[in-house]
Amino acid sequence: MTLHSLQETASVAEPPALAPVGRGVSSPVPADDAIPLTLRGVHKRWHKSQAPVLEGLDLTLDLGTTTWVGGRNGAGKTTLLRIAAGLIDPDRGRAQVWGFTAAENRARYQQLLSFLPAGDRGLYARLTVRRQLRFWAHIAMLEPAQVKTRVEETIGAFDLEELADRRVDRISMGQRQRVRIAMTFLARPEVVLLDEPLTSLDAEGAEILERAIAELMARQGTLLWCSPSGESLDRHFDARWVLSDGRLVEA
Amino acid sequence: MIDLRRSGLAFGAVMRRDLHVFLSYRTRIVSQVLTSVFSLTLFYYVSRLVHVSGFPSPASYFGFVVVGIALVSVLYSCFSISEMVRQELVAGTFERLLLSPFGAIRSVLAMTLFPLLYAFLLAAITLGLGCAVFGLQLHWSTVPLSVPAMALALFSFLPFGLLFAALTVATKQGSVGTSWVIALISIVGGLYFPISLLPEWAQTASELQPFTPATELLRHLLVDSPLHTSTVTAIAKLIGFAAVLLPASLFALHHAIRVGQRRGTIIEY
Numbered sequence: 001m002t003l004h005s006l007q008e009t010a011s012v013a014e015p016p017a018l019a020p021v022g023r024g025v026s027s028p029v030p031a032d033d034a035i036p037l038t039l040r041g042v043h044k045r046w047h048k049s050q051a052p053v054l055e056g057l058d059l060t061l062d063l064g065t066t067t068w069v070g071g072r073n074g075a076g077k078t079t080l081l082r083i084a085a086g087l088i089d090p091d092r093g094r095a096q097v098w099g100f101t102a103a104e105n106r107a108r109y110q111q112l113l114s115f116l117p118a119g120d121r122g123l124y125a126r127l128t129v130r131r132q133l134r135f136w137a138h139i140a141m142l143e144p145a146q147v148k149t150r151v152e153e154t155i156g157a158f159d160l161e162e163l164a165d166r167r168v169d170r171i172s173m174g175q176r177q178r179v180r181i182a183m184t185f186l187a188r189p190e191v192v193l194l195d196e197p198l199t200s201l202d203a204e205g206a207e208i209l210e211r212a213i214a215e216l217m218a219r220q221g222t223l224l225w226c227s228p229s230g231e232s233l234d235r236h237f238d239a240r241w242v243l244s245d246g247r248l249v250e251a
Numbered sequence: 252m253i254d255l256r257r258s259g260l261a262f263g264a265v266m267r268r269d270l271h272v273f274l275s276y277r278t279r280i281v282s283q284v285l286t287s288v289f290s291l292t293l294f295y296y297v298s299r300l301v302h303v304s305g306f307p308s309p310a311s312y313f314g315f316v317v318v319g320i321a322l323v324s325v326l327y328s329c330f331s332i333s334e335m336v337r338q339e340l341v342a343g344t345f346e347r348l349l350l351s352p353f354g355a356i357r358s359v360l361a362m363t364l365f366p367l368l369y370a371f372l373l374a375a376i377t378l379g380l381g382c383a384v385f386g387l388q389l390h391w392s393t394v395p396l397s398v399p400a401m402a403l404a405l406f407s408f409l410p411f412g413l414l415f416a417a418l419t420v421a422t423k424q425g426s427v428g429t430s431w432v433i434a435l436i437s438i439v440g441g442l443y444f445p446i447s448l449l450p451e452w453a454q455t456a457s458e459l460q461p462f463t464p465a466t467e468l469l470r471h472l473l474v475d476s477p478l479h480t481s482t483v484t485a486i487a488k489l490i491g492f493a494a495v496l497l498p499a500s501l502f503a504l505h506h507a508i509r510v511g512q513r514r515g516t517i518i519e520y
Contacts, residue, residue, distance in 0.1 A: 046515065079515075085350055088515045107352040115350055121343025126275040127268065138264035141257040141352040167275070183347075 033099025036222040037061040037084060037113070037191050042093035043246075044079055053079050054090070055246030061191070064220040066213065066236070070229040070251060071243035077226040078118060080243065081193045084224065085115035097191060111141070114189035118196040120176055122183075125169035129160055129179050132168060133186060140187035150186065157215075158182035158208055173200040178208065185212045192216055194225045210235065261353045265361035266368075273365070283324075287377045288384075290320050294443075295385045305445055314388065314474035317381040319442035321374035322466055325401075326436060328370035329408045330429040333415035335362050340423065340520040349517065355508055356501065359416055367405055374401070378473065390475040397472040400486075404469065407461035407489045410496035417500070417507040423520055436462050461492035 032038045039059040045052040053076035061067055071077050082088045084095045086102030086109050094101050102109040124132055133154055137147045155164050158178055163171055168179065177200045184192060197209055213223055227233065229242060240251035273279060298313040306312040336359060339345035348358040381387035415429060437443060439453060440462030446454050457463045468485040470476035478485060511517030 044515075082515075082518065087346055087350055087512065088517060089513045106354060110350055110354075111352045117343065117346070119343070122347045124268065124272065124342070124344060126272045131268070131271055135264050135268050136347070136351075138257075138261045139348065139351045139353045139358070141254070141261060144257065144260055147260075 031099065032096050035060055035096075036063055036098060037224065038096045038099075039080070039084060040093050040096070042080070042083055042090045042095065044076070044083065044088075044090050046079075052091075052246050054083070056093070057243075057247055059084075059241075059248060061222045061224055062238075063222060064217055065238040066217070066223040066225065067239045067241065068233065068237040068251070069224065069226045069241045069243055069248065070231075073228060075243045076246060077228075077243055078195055081115060081117075081195050081224070081226055085113060085193055086110065087115070107141070111187070112189060113191040113193065114184045114187065115193040116180060116184040116195060116197055118199065120173060120180070120200070122180060123168045123176060126167060128165050128167055129171070130155065130164040132179065133182065136183050137186055142187055150188075154182050154186050157185075157212065159204070174202055174205055177201050178205050181205075181209055181212065185216070188219070189221070191222045192224070194223070196227045196231075197225065198227070198231070258353070258357065261357070262361045262364065265358060266364045269362065269365035273369070283373060284376060284380075287320065287324070287373065288380060291317065291377065291381055291385055294320065303444070305447065310386070310388065311474075311476075313381075313385065315445075315470060315476060316443055317378065317385075317387055318470045318473050318476075319437070319466065321377040322404075322440075322442055322462075322469065323433070323437060324373040324377065325367070325370040325405065326408065326433050326462075328366040329363075329405070329412035330415055330433060331366050332359065332363055332412040333419040333429060335366075336416045336419045337423070337520075340419070343520075346518060349508065356505055359413070359504060360501075363409060363412065367409075371401065387474070389473055393472040393475070397469055400465075400468050400472055403486065403489045403493070404461070404465035406493040406497065407465060410493070410500035413497075413500035413504055417503040420504065420507040420511055420517070436460070439463070440466050442466060461489055461496075464488040 032040070037059075038061070039057055042054050042057040043052055044054040057080065059067075059069075059080075069077055069080065079088070083090050086095065086106065089103075097109050097112050100109065124135070127135065130151065133151045134147065137151055142150060155161055158181065160178065160182060163175055163179070168176060171179075177197075181197060184194070192213075198206055201209065216223060225237070241248040242251045294316045295313055298309040298316065302309075303312045306315065336345065339348065339362075345355065349355040351358075378387070378389065382389060411432075415432075418428075439446070439449070439457040439460065441457065442462075446457045446463060449457065464480075464485040467476070467478055467480075468482065468489070471478045471482070471485075480488075508517065
């Protein structure tokens with residue numbers, strides 16, 4: 001979906017017409033409703049006796065950019081993504097997609113944004129890959145006429161043809177991860193959040209993920225990728241941050 | 252309108268998912284039909300062994316109890332929602348549903364469809380076996396009316412399942428209490444014996460839940476048991492329970508999810 005088509009469909013916060021911006025280059029102080037994803041003054045503390053995991057965190061993801069956030073284990077990367085995805089609430093601050101929060105319009109927020117959690121959960125073990133994708137396409141409230149086509153396109157794009165009619169509990173961990181990534185990109189979201197997406201992926205799987213990200217960038221989407229600092233990532237990001245003591249510092 | 256159509260298709264997708272998962276466990280329906288057969292056999296001989304006061308013949312008590320057995324499977328289906336929600340939490344699919352445009356509340360509501368339709372089928376099988384094997388006499392002229400009556404009963408039972416689903420979201424172990432709640436309901440709802448045998452205070456308590464009027468109404472329509480109140484009163488009670496309890500249980504589920512999101516416990520399982 002291009003910015004123009006997004007303007008036609010957005011029901012709550014229509015992004016204003018922006019002059020095209022280069023990758024990683026922000027237009028001068030745009031309003032939040034002109035930005036795909038913003039986090040403003042986000043605080044989160046899991047327990048009173050513990051230090052806050054996020055402390056006044058600010059993050060802006062511009063149109064058509066890729067951003068990496070790293071940090072040691074337990075630094076709060078997953079918490080950051082969960083708040084950005086609208087899964088959990090921050091104690092203070094807010095996460096917004098095109099200027100509105102999940103609480104203001106959850107359905108629209110979830111239409112625009114997709115989140116791949118870390119790990120291998122989020123699949124129905126007894127369903128085949130094709131049925132899994134078709135199920136999530138309906139849950140994503142895709143245009144009914146598009147469901148079948150989109151599912152078959154996704155099966156093709158993620159090289160899942162051989163697995164399509166196999167049950168998820170009968171495929172390998174790497175293949176499951178490929179299915180999970182396919183589910184994340186299935187509804188063609190504007191903003192994609194990935195938490196350790198390379199887990200269990202082989203070189204071929206990583207290449208498929210790169211193709212999906214390239215397609216996202218081609219339609220001016222926005223990507224936030226979180227993974228531990230030590231992980232070797234030889235891909236280009238428009239911005240790199242490290243989460244430390246609840247705040248982001250430039251990597 | 253567009254949203255309604257897409258919602259309808261999403262409800263259908265959840266139902267198909269549950270059907271496919273159910274069919275992937277090939278022996279499940281056999282085991283449940285066998286349970287019905289053995290329950291029917293047990294009560295068939297109990298009805299012939301013991302003279303139950305208030306029943307003119309062993310066959311009339313057997314007819315009474317067969318409807319109760321059929322309703323127990325419906326009750327189990329209503330309460331199975333909490334276990335389904337727990338499985339979704341453990342599998343990590345609940346958070347995906349929550350992060351979908353369809354949303355968690357509609358997803359949980361959709362999860363009730365397959366178990367309830369399946370319970371309808373099991374109830375029909377139980378009654379069919381009662382007729383074919385044990386000579387149960389159905390009151391055929393009013394049997395078709397039992398279908399809308401059962402649907403109404405389900406609307407009044409469903410809030411209990413949704414409340415347990417909310418409890419599961421809040422405590423991650425809501426299904427623990429379902430067995431004893433079903434046992435309690437089967438006593439105060441008069442599923443196996445008339446509530447007139449209960450102490451007076453228990454009879455009063457049985458009026459405060461929808462299972463008693465639903466059971467009485469269905470017995471009246473299926474095996475022509477006498478109603479203690481008029482048909483209209485029984486229907487009005489069921490509508491009243493559904494009208495009050497359904498919004499309350501949906502609010503409880505919404506509240507449990509929002510509290511989980513605020514505290515961050517929605518990700519726990």
